[in-house]
Each structure stands twice: as structure tokens, then as C-alpha cells.
Amino acid sequence: MQYYNESEFLIETIVPEHELIISRTDLYGIITHANETFCDISGYEEEALIGKSHNIVRHPDMPRAVFKEMWESLKSKKQWSGFVKNIRKDKGYYWVHARVSGVYKDDKLVEYKSLRSPVSFKDKLKYQKLYDAMRQKSGEMSRKIIYEENK
Numbered sequence: 001m002q003y004y005n006e007s008e009f010l011i012e013t014i015v016p017e018h019e020l021i022i023s024r025t026d027l028y029g030i031i032t033h034a035n036e037t038f039c040d041i042s043g044y045e046e047e048a049l050i051g052k053s054h055n056i057v058r059h060p061d062m063p064r065a066v067f068k069e070m071w072e073s074l075k076s077k078k079q080w081s082g083f084v085k086n087i088r089k090d091k092g093y094y095w096v097h098a099r100v101s102g103v104y105k106d107d108k109l110v111e112y113k114s115l116r117s118p119v120s121f122k123d124k125l126k127y128q129k130l131y132d133a134m135r136q137k138s139g140e141m142s143r144k145i146i147y148e149e150n151k
């Protein structure tokens with residue numbers, strides 16, 4: 001069990017309807033491009049994202065199996081889409097529906113890109129419950145957020 005005593009963990013940033021969060025990575029998942037919306041929503045400056053592994057925004061609530069499936073799809077030249085809870089620099093979170101795919105030049109895979117859009121409240125609830133159950137089943141970390149008033 002991992003305990004978090006930062007109340008920031010409970011603060012959600014809502015992805016605006018009309019904006020797309022865009023990033024590109026090299027073949028190892030290292031960020032090579034982040035658009036302004038990605039920077040705003042994740043709370044990082046562009047310079048702090050470029051050159052970092054995309055797992056910089058990985059939230060501890062995300063089961064390993066989701067990313068395993070993502071990478072398996074990408075490796076077999078398939079596009080992947082799914083619901084992802086990401087962590088902000090300030091430890092808040094945001095939900096996205098992500099579409100990740102390879103970018104090909106002359107039939108050669110050169111990089112990966114991801115476009116993300118907002119998630120409905122109903123889907124956030126659904127996937128939070130599903131991912132909690134998946135982590136519990138696979139023996140992955142579970143979390144408890146504690147709030148210390150006089151900290």
C-alpha cells in the first residue's frame with residue numbers, strides 16, 4: 001500500500017472540449033514534441049518535457065497492462081486508443097482519451113504521435129473502477145490518500 005498525504009492528488013484538471021493534447025515521441029517513447037495544451041494541462045514547461053520519457057505523466061493508478069497493450073499494438077503497426085489517467089507536475093490528475101499511432105515515412109516507422117481528447121464523467125468513473133480492479137487483480141500497488149490537516 002502506498003500512502004499519499006498530498007491533497008493535490010485529489011485535484012482534477014479538466015481537458016477543454018475544443019482542444020487537443022498532442023505529443024510526439026521517438027521510437028523509445030522519449031518526448032520530442034509537446035503542444036501548448038499538453039504543457040498547460042500537465043503543468044510542465046515545454047523544455048521540461050522534451051527529452052523525457054513519456055512516463056513522466058504516468059499516474060500510479062494506471063495498470064501496467066494498459067501500456068503493455070499500447071506498446072504491443074504499436075509494435076505490430078496498429079493504432080491504439082484508450083482511456084488514460086495522467087499525473088500533473090503538481091500531482092493533480094487529468095483524464096484523456098488517447099489515440100497513439102506510428103508515423104511512417106517511405107514505409108519506415110520514424111516516430112510515434114498521440115492525440116488526446118476529453119473524457120466524460122461517466123467514462124472517468126468506469127475506467128477508474130476498472131483500473132483499480134485491474135491493479136488489485138495483478139497485485140500492483142494500491143493507494144490511499146491521507147489528509148493531514150496540520151501538515
Ligand SMILES: Cc1cc2nc3c(=O)[nH]c(=O)nc-3n(C[C@H](O)[C@H](O)[C@H](O)COP(=O)(O)O)c2cc1C
Nearest residue numbers: 024025029054055057058059067086100112113114
Ligand atoms: C506517443 C506516445 C504517447 C504516450 N502517452 C502517454 C501518456 O499520456 N501517459 C502515459 O502514462 N504514458 C504514455 N505513453 C506510454 C509511456 O511511454 C510508458 O510506456 C508508460 O507511461 C508506462 O511507463 P513505463 O513504460 O515506464 O512502465 C505514451 C507512449 C507513446 C509512444
